[in-house]
Amino acid sequence: MPDIKKGMLRKVPVIFELGCEGREGFALPEAEPLTGEPLPDRFRRAAPPLLPRLDEVSVVRHYTQLSHWNHAIELGSYPLGSCTMKYNPKINEITAALPGFTRVHPLQCEEHLQGSLELLYVLEDSLKRLTGFERITLQPLAGANGEFTGLSLIKKAIEAKGEGATRRKILIPDTAHGTNPASVVLNGFEPVSIETGAEGHLLPEAVVPHLGPELAGIMVTNPNTLGIYEASLKDIAAMVHGAGGYVYMDGANFNAIMGKVRPADIGVDTMHLNLHKTFSTPHGGGGPGAGPVGMTAELARFAPVPVVDRRDDGTFTLVTGSDDSMGKLHPFFGNFGVLVRACTYILELGEEGLHEVTRRAVLNARYLRKRLEEYLDLPYQVETLHEAVFSDKTLKKETGISTMDIAKRLLDFGFHPPTVYFPLIVSGAFMAEPTETESKEDIDDFVAAVATVIGEARENPDMVHNAPHNTGVGRLDEAFAARKKILRYTPAETDPVD
Amino acid sequence: MRYLPHAPHEIEEMLSVIGAGSEEELFASIPADHRSAPSEPSRGLPEFKLLGVMEAMAARNRVLPVKLAGAGVYFHAVPAAVSHIVSRSEFMTAYTPYQPEVSQGTLQAIFEFQTMVSELLGLEVANASLYDAATGLGEALLMAVRVHKNKRTKVLISRAIHPLYLKVVETMLGSFGGITVEYLEVCDTGATTLPEAIGGDVAAVALGYPNFYGVLEPLDQAAGLTTASGALLISVTQDAALLGTLAAPGALGVDIAVAEGMSLAGTMGMGGPSVGLMATRSALVKQMPGRIVGQTQDTGGERGYVLTLATREQHIRREKATSNICSNQALVALAFSVHIALLGHLGLERINTLSMNRARRLMDGLLTIPGVRRVFSGPFVSEFVLSFPGRVEELCNHMVDSGVLFGIRLAPLVSAPELADAVLLATVETLTEGDIDRVVELAANFYGGRK
Incomplete structure (x- = not known):
C-alpha cells in the first residue's frame, strides 16, 4: 500500500526498491547475438549493474511523485539573494528543442551548422552591446567556469608581458562568493582578502597597500553581494591598471545594472555573466547554467577557441584563432541548449525590455x-x-x-x-x-x-x-548525513560505504 | 511586458512606500560617470514573430538523418518520457537543493543518480555530476595530485584520449600550474603504450575506455603498473551507455572513473548541455570535487536526503576547496537517470548489442572496398577508424547528398600521417541493417566497386 501523507503527497521509495526482473521500460528492436569480431570476455561485465527493472508507467510515476517534493519558481516565490530566481519563459523551451538545433552533430562542417553559428553570433553580439566588451566567449559552462576563464585570460596577458612569476596576487573583497577565491587558486594565483568599508562599499584605501609589482588583479562583484553598487570601482580600476594589474568583474548581479552601466566602459577588463540568472534560463535544480565571459580588445587575442565570425557574404565561420589562445573550456560549444534559451529571451525582450527588467528588479x-x-x-x-x-x-x-x-x-x-x-x-x-x-x-x-x-x-x-x-519531511539532520556517509543505495539495508 | 506583473498604479504605490519619485531615482547610487546611455535600444518581438525567427535560424542547420559519427556525441534513441519528466516545473525551475525540506525531489533523484553512476562505473562513491567528461578528466587529474598531497606532480595522459578533451585538460592544468604532463603514445593496436616502470613521481595515469579511436585499453594491466608505483589510474568514457556491457572501470582497477552522459540524456545535439559522471573509491571521497547527496533522517526519524560533505566545497572552504565548481548539471543528470531507469541493464545491453552488430556490419562492408583498411587492430565496441584510398572529403560530401553523416574525418583533429585519410565511424541502435548496407553501397560506388 502506498504511504500517503496529507494532500496526497506520497512517500516515494528509492527507485531500486521498485519493480522486478522481467519488466521492460524500453521499445527497441530485438538484437541478434553479436556476430563478427567478438568483444573479448575480459572487457565484458561479469555481472549486470544494479539498475531499476521497471516499465515506463512506473518510471514516470516515480519521478512525477518525486517532483511533488520540490519547491520551484513556478509554484511560488523563491527570493534567494544573488541567485536571481526569476520566471523562465516557456517559449525558450520550445526554441531550445527545435530539431535543427538538437539533431546536428557539433563536428559537422560549418556549412551545415550555419543556424547554430548564427545563434552564437547573435548572442555574442547582444551581450557585447550590453556590456561594452570587444569579445564574449560563450563556452564557459557556469559562473565559476567563467571566473576560471576570465582569470586565465588575465594570466595569459601577464605571462605575455613576462611578469608571470611575480604578478600572482588577486584581491578579493570579503563579500565575495566562495567561487572567487577557489577560482583564483585554480588559476595558480594567490587570493588576498580585502575588507569592505564600513558602509558596505569597497574603498580605494583598501586597495592602495596592494598596488605594486605583485598585483595581478582584483575580482569585484558589482553590485556586490550586499546589493550595493561599487561606486569606487572606476577609480579602483584606474589604480589597478596603473599598477599593471587587471580588473575582473563577477557579473552574477548584472541584472541590477543592464542598460545603466556597461562594465567595459568603467575599466573592467573581463567579466562573466550568468545566463541562468540575468537571462532567464532555468536553474534545473542546480544546473546546467552558462557563464559567458566578456573581454577587452587587449585580452581578446587570448580568447578561447573557436570563435564565430561573420563573413562579408553574411555566412558564419569558426575561427580557431591565434597561438595565444588560452585554449578550450568545453570540447564543443559549451552548454549550447542554455545559449539558445538566453538568446531567445534577449530577442523577445529587446534591449528596451531588458532595461525595463532591471528597473523592475530594483x-x-x-x-x-x-x-x-x-x-x-x-x-x-x-x-x-x-x-x-x-x-x-x-x-x-x-x-x-x-x-x-x-x-x-x-x-x-x-x-x-x-x-x-x-x-x-x-x-x-x-x-x-x-x-x-x-x-x-x-x-x-x-x-x-x-x-x-x-x-x-x-x-x-x-x-x-x-x-x-x-x-513532507521535518528538519533534516545534516550532521547525521556527514557522519554516516550513505552516498548511494545498497540493497541489503543501507550500510555506509566505509 | 508579459513577464512583469506590475500594473502602473502598483508601481506608483510601491514607489511611494519606498519614498522615491520615479524608478530612475532608485539608481541614484550609480555615479554619473559610470553610466553609458544606451544608444537606440533594440526592440523586442512578439512570441509568434520570435518563433518564426528562431525556426528559420534552426532550419539553416543541416540535419543528416543517418549519423555514423560519434567522437563524444552519440545519437541514441531517447524516449519522450525523458524530456517530459525533465520539463516538469518542479524539476526544471527549482534551485540547488540548499533547503532540503522542500527539495527532496531533486535530492532523492540525485541520490538515485549517484547509485546508477556508482554501478556503471564500478566504484563506491559518485558525485552529483560535473560539467562534462572533459572537465571531469581535468578535475580527476587535479584530485589525484591532491591525494598525493602535491608531493607527486607528474601525470601521464594517453594521446588516445579525445583530442578535444585533451585541449580542455591542457587549459585547466596549464592555468593551475606546477603539474608536469607527459603524453603516452598510441601503438598499432590503438591502445596506449604505458612504460613498464612508472616513476615514483607520477600522481596519475589517464586512459580512454574505450579510447577516442574506439579501442578498448587494457585497463587491468594498466592498473597493475600504476598501483605498483603508487599512482592512481583514471579512465574516461565518452558514452556512459557502453558501461552497461563493458567491464566496469572500477572492477578493472581504476581509481577515479569519469564518463560523459549527455548522449543518454538526449542533450547531445550541438554537443551540450553535457553531464560529467565521476566515481571513486570511498577512501578518496574527501578529495572529490562537486556536490554529493547523502541519506539522512528528519526529526521524526524518517528517511530523507541532504547535500553532504560540503567541507570539500568552495562555499565553505573558499580557497582551500577541492574545486571552484558550484553548480552541477542537475537537469541533465536527471534526464540521464530517467533514461537509465527506463532501460535497466537489459535495455543497455540491447542498445550495445545492436550498436556492436551494426558497427561490425559497417566495418566488414567497407573493408570489401579496395584500399580501405582498418587503422588499429585492438578490440573495439561500436566506434572504429578506417583509412580510405584518398578523396576522403569528397567521399563525405557524397554521403551528405544521401543524408548520411559519414563519420568524423580525423585529419583536422589529430595530426598523424597514418590518419591523413582516416575517418572515425560510430554506430548506435537507431541504425538499421538497411542503412548500413546503403552506406556501404554508396562508398563502394564512390570508389568504383568492391574487391
Whole structure:
C-alpha cells in the first residue's frame, strides 16, 4: 500500500526498491547475438549493474511523485539573494528543442551548422552591446567556469608581458562568493582578502597597500553581494591598471545594472555573466547554467577557441584563432541548449525590455527592503539595488531565534526562504532578492509571512525553532548525513560505504 | 511586458512606500560617470514573430538523418518520457537543493543518480555530476595530485584520449600550474603504450575506455603498473551507455572513473548541455570535487536526503576547496537517470548489442572496398577508424547528398600521417541493417566497386 501523507503527497521509495526482473521500460528492436569480431570476455561485465527493472508507467510515476517534493519558481516565490530566481519563459523551451538545433552533430562542417553559428553570433553580439566588451566567449559552462576563464585570460596577458612569476596576487573583497577565491587558486594565483568599508562599499584605501609589482588583479562583484553598487570601482580600476594589474568583474548581479552601466566602459577588463540568472534560463535544480565571459580588445587575442565570425557574404565561420589562445573550456560549444534559451529571451525582450527588467528588479527589491526593515536589522543603510541583506542580530539576542529558524518556518507558509548566512560579513545574514517577475502581492504576502514568523519568535519561539511543520519531511539532520556517509543505495539495508 | 506583473498604479504605490519619485531615482547610487546611455535600444518581438525567427535560424542547420559519427556525441534513441519528466516545473525551475525540506525531489533523484553512476562505473562513491567528461578528466587529474598531497606532480595522459578533451585538460592544468604532463603514445593496436616502470613521481595515469579511436585499453594491466608505483589510474568514457556491457572501470582497477552522459540524456545535439559522471573509491571521497547527496533522517526519524560533505566545497572552504565548481548539471543528470531507469541493464545491453552488430556490419562492408583498411587492430565496441584510398572529403560530401553523416574525418583533429585519410565511424541502435548496407553501397560506388 502506498504511504500517503496529507494532500496526497506520497512517500516515494528509492527507485531500486521498485519493480522486478522481467519488466521492460524500453521499445527497441530485438538484437541478434553479436556476430563478427567478438568483444573479448575480459572487457565484458561479469555481472549486470544494479539498475531499476521497471516499465515506463512506473518510471514516470516515480519521478512525477518525486517532483511533488520540490519547491520551484513556478509554484511560488523563491527570493534567494544573488541567485536571481526569476520566471523562465516557456517559449525558450520550445526554441531550445527545435530539431535543427538538437539533431546536428557539433563536428559537422560549418556549412551545415550555419543556424547554430548564427545563434552564437547573435548572442555574442547582444551581450557585447550590453556590456561594452570587444569579445564574449560563450563556452564557459557556469559562473565559476567563467571566473576560471576570465582569470586565465588575465594570466595569459601577464605571462605575455613576462611578469608571470611575480604578478600572482588577486584581491578579493570579503563579500565575495566562495567561487572567487577557489577560482583564483585554480588559476595558480594567490587570493588576498580585502575588507569592505564600513558602509558596505569597497574603498580605494583598501586597495592602495596592494598596488605594486605583485598585483595581478582584483575580482569585484558589482553590485556586490550586499546589493550595493561599487561606486569606487572606476577609480579602483584606474589604480589597478596603473599598477599593471587587471580588473575582473563577477557579473552574477548584472541584472541590477543592464542598460545603466556597461562594465567595459568603467575599466573592467573581463567579466562573466550568468545566463541562468540575468537571462532567464532555468536553474534545473542546480544546473546546467552558462557563464559567458566578456573581454577587452587587449585580452581578446587570448580568447578561447573557436570563435564565430561573420563573413562579408553574411555566412558564419569558426575561427580557431591565434597561438595565444588560452585554449578550450568545453570540447564543443559549451552548454549550447542554455545559449539558445538566453538568446531567445534577449530577442523577445529587446534591449528596451531588458532595461525595463532591471528597473523592475530594483523596484521590487527596494520595496521588499523597505517593508522588511520594520522586522529585521539592516546592517548597511546605504542605497541598494537588486537585493538587500538583513541580520538576525537583535532578534536572536531578544528571542534566541536565528536566521535558520526563520528560514525553516517560512517553508510552512509556502515560501522558499532567502539566501541565509551569506555574505559572511553579516552575522546571521538573510539575503533577499525578489527579482522582477514577482508581483506586489507576492512580495506583500512574503512580508506578511516574515512578520508572522517574527511575531511567533516572541510569543511562541518553539513553533519557530522546531520548524518546518508543514513540509513532507521535518528538519533534516545534516550532521547525521556527514557522519554516516550513505552516498548511494545498497540493497541489503543501507550500510555506509566505509 | 508579459513577464512583469506590475500594473502602473502598483508601481506608483510601491514607489511611494519606498519614498522615491520615479524608478530612475532608485539608481541614484550609480555615479554619473559610470553610466553609458544606451544608444537606440533594440526592440523586442512578439512570441509568434520570435518563433518564426528562431525556426528559420534552426532550419539553416543541416540535419543528416543517418549519423555514423560519434567522437563524444552519440545519437541514441531517447524516449519522450525523458524530456517530459525533465520539463516538469518542479524539476526544471527549482534551485540547488540548499533547503532540503522542500527539495527532496531533486535530492532523492540525485541520490538515485549517484547509485546508477556508482554501478556503471564500478566504484563506491559518485558525485552529483560535473560539467562534462572533459572537465571531469581535468578535475580527476587535479584530485589525484591532491591525494598525493602535491608531493607527486607528474601525470601521464594517453594521446588516445579525445583530442578535444585533451585541449580542455591542457587549459585547466596549464592555468593551475606546477603539474608536469607527459603524453603516452598510441601503438598499432590503438591502445596506449604505458612504460613498464612508472616513476615514483607520477600522481596519475589517464586512459580512454574505450579510447577516442574506439579501442578498448587494457585497463587491468594498466592498473597493475600504476598501483605498483603508487599512482592512481583514471579512465574516461565518452558514452556512459557502453558501461552497461563493458567491464566496469572500477572492477578493472581504476581509481577515479569519469564518463560523459549527455548522449543518454538526449542533450547531445550541438554537443551540450553535457553531464560529467565521476566515481571513486570511498577512501578518496574527501578529495572529490562537486556536490554529493547523502541519506539522512528528519526529526521524526524518517528517511530523507541532504547535500553532504560540503567541507570539500568552495562555499565553505573558499580557497582551500577541492574545486571552484558550484553548480552541477542537475537537469541533465536527471534526464540521464530517467533514461537509465527506463532501460535497466537489459535495455543497455540491447542498445550495445545492436550498436556492436551494426558497427561490425559497417566495418566488414567497407573493408570489401579496395584500399580501405582498418587503422588499429585492438578490440573495439561500436566506434572504429578506417583509412580510405584518398578523396576522403569528397567521399563525405557524397554521403551528405544521401543524408548520411559519414563519420568524423580525423585529419583536422589529430595530426598523424597514418590518419591523413582516416575517418572515425560510430554506430548506435537507431541504425538499421538497411542503412548500413546503403552506406556501404554508396562508398563502394564512390570508389568504383568492391574487391
